[in-house]
Amino acid sequence: MSIKTVAFVEPSFYGVSFARVAYEQGHNVISIVSSTENPQKYGYEGIYHDLIVTDIRDEEALYQAIQASPYAGKLDALIPATDYASHLTARVAERLGLRGIPYEAALKARNKDLARQAYAEHGVPGAKFKKVKTYEEALAASEEIGFPVVLKPTNAASSQNVYFIHSETDLKAAFDIIVEFKVTYMDFKVRDEYLIEEYLEGPEFSVELFLSEGVPLFQTVTEKLTSPLPYFVELVHTLPTPSYTEQEEDLIRAAVDALHAIGIVNGPSHVEVKLTPSGPRIIEVNGRPGGDNISSDLLVQAFGIDIFEATVNYYLNRPIEIGKKHERAAAIAYVTADQEGLFESIDGFAALQAHPQVVRTHLIAQPGDAVAVAKSSDDRLGYFITTAETPQEAKQLALQLLSNLQVVYRQQEAGIA
Incomplete structure (x- = not known):
């Protein structure tokens, strides 16, 4: 098997397994990271060959860092290894002519409101939902959908600030908290738009x-x-x-x-x-x-x-x-x-x-x-x-x-x- 040059954007959590597999396959593994401390922080020290440090939250910074590196024109794969940068990685991979998930698909997977719209358009069974920005909009959406509902960020993960809402009182308390949730893992910004969703019963x-x-x-x-x-x-x-x-x-x-x-x-x-x-x-x-x-x-x-x-x-x-x-x-x-x-x-x-x-x-x-x-x-x-x-x-x-x-x-x- 010929050795390839494989770049991963910020291995973390599940993404560490990607870096390990590619390293054990004998590929030249490049980790594109926002900090030189991240390999130790996320547990992939010793399973990469080189680091590229850049702002992984910015598509252009990611693209330019690759182009300015020794690997410009030499990458065989660019793989998202953290949820938060998956859509940015997809966009940069497209610009570099590399294989991957289409940018629009990755963007919808990262943003729950866009995904819900796509399900509705294609007749895929989901939950009733409304995208809201203010408490007043959230209350109106909750009353339209019918309590109980779920309040959640549009682009977070790991059940961060996901709330089961029984009543107007619950909603007010949860909304006061969620609007202060500005930044998530790796300093990615949390959108100031939220989802009110129908609560789905069942396993x-x-x-x-x-x-x-x-x-x-x-x-x-x-x-x-x-x-x-x-x-x-x-x-x-x-x-x-x-x-x-x-x-x-x-x-x-x-x-x-x-x-x-x-x-x-x-x-x-x-x-x-x-x-x-x-x-x-x-x-x-x-x-x-x-x-x-x-x-x-x-x-x-x-x-x-x-x-x-x-x-x-x-x-x-x-x-x-x-x-x-x-x-x-x-x-x-x-x-x-x-x-x-x-x-x-x-x-x-x-x-x-x-x-x-x-x-x-x-x-x-x-x-x-x-x-x-x-x-x-x-x-x-x-x-x-x-x-x-x-x-x-x-x-x-x-x-x-x-x-x-x-x-x-x-x-x-x-x-x-």
């Missing part, structure tokens, strides 16, 4: 897909368990789904239709869906592999599939192999706090490493960290991953082990306020 899933000219080369459904309302924090993922398996095809069909509606017909995707009494309804589309260890761990454990390797090969216009090597199951469970306080430890967490069906544990919180009931994915304290022969076993083991863990809070020292 939640994500559909993991890899399309080739609109047709799935690979497809599976992940079941999600989320935190109690009013928050939407994902706590357990099981792949493949242990429940509602008779409606898997309906979920997959809805996900593929949503991708087609926004213009994604090639490459990996992660589509979030609720199975309502009237059938599948789309929550959102992501034109990249699923995060939260779904792609980096659960797909590998359950099926032996490396979707990141397939994606790098797609961007390099190489043959894609994405067949299942085996059929098992895996689940990931997240530990969260049940109160405000200072974190000390998770009782029983260290012992999980010795469990024969636990393949990975990771502690996120550090002793002394201020913690509270989780409002977004950022508030989770740690996770562990289970494997089993069936999805039901993987899920039940994860839930059982999770129930045995106890978050320990640091005691305040006497005389200290």
